[in-house]
Amino acid sequence: xxxxxxxxxxxxxxxxxxxxxxxxxxxxxxxxxxxxxxxxxxxxxxxxxxxxxxxxxxxxxxxxxxxxxxxxxxxxxxxxxxxxxxxxxxxxxxxxxxxxxxxxxxxxxxxxxxxxxxxxxxxxxxxxxxxxxxx
Numbered sequence: 001x002x003x004x005x006x007x008x009x010x011x012x013x014x015x016x017x018x019x020x021x022x023x024x025x026x027x028x029x030x031x032x033x034x035x036x037x038x039x040x041x042x043x044x045x046x047x048x049x050x051x052x053x054x055x056x057x058x059x060x061x062x063x064x065x066x067x068x069x070x071x072x073x074x075x076x077x078x079x080x081x082x083x084x085x086x087x088x089x090x091x092x093x094x095x096x097x098x099x100x101x102x103x104x105x106x107x108x109x110x111x112x113x114x115x116x117x118x119x120x121x122x123x124x125x126x127x128x129x130x131x132x133x134x135x
Contacts, residue, residue, distance in 0.1 A: 004050050009035075012049065013042035029056045051095045057082075069096045090125065 002008075009018040016039045024036035024043055032045045047053045052062055061082050068078040075093060079086045 004046055009044070009046065009048075011035075011037035011040060011042050012044045013037065014040040016040070027056070030058050032059070051092070055092070065092060065096055069093060094125075 021035040
C-alpha cells in the first residue's frame with residue numbers, strides 16, 4: 001500500500017485515515033477491497049487517485065505491468081502475461097513509464113516494442129498519453 005499511497009490510504013473526500021473506514025465490498029473483476037468512510041460515507045480503494053483507477057486490473061496484473069515497465073519488456077510479452085490487448089496495454093505502459101521512470105520513451109524504443117508498421121500513429125498516441133500521465 002505504501003507504494004500507491006505513501007502518506008497512507010485516505011478517504012478521497014474528507015481525508016480521514018484508512019483506519020476510520022470499514023470494508024464495504026470487494027470488486028468483482030479486480031478483487032479489490034472497497035472501503036467506506038465512517039465520517040463522510042465516501043468510498044475508495046487501493047487504486048483511487050493512481051494511474052490504475054477505474055482500470056479493473058487485478059493486483060497481480062499491476063505487479064506484472066510495473067515489473068515489465070521497469071525491466072523494459074516488450075509489449076507483446078506483457079500483453080500475453082496480463083491477458084490484455086496490445087493497444088490497451090500501450091496506454092497503461094506509457095502512463096506507467098511516465099510515472100515510474102519520470103519520462104516518456106524516445107521514438108526508437110517504440111519501434112523496438114511494436115515494429116515500424118504504425119510508427120507515426122504510435123508516436124502521436126504516445127505524446128498524448130505522456131501528457132495525460134503527467135497530470
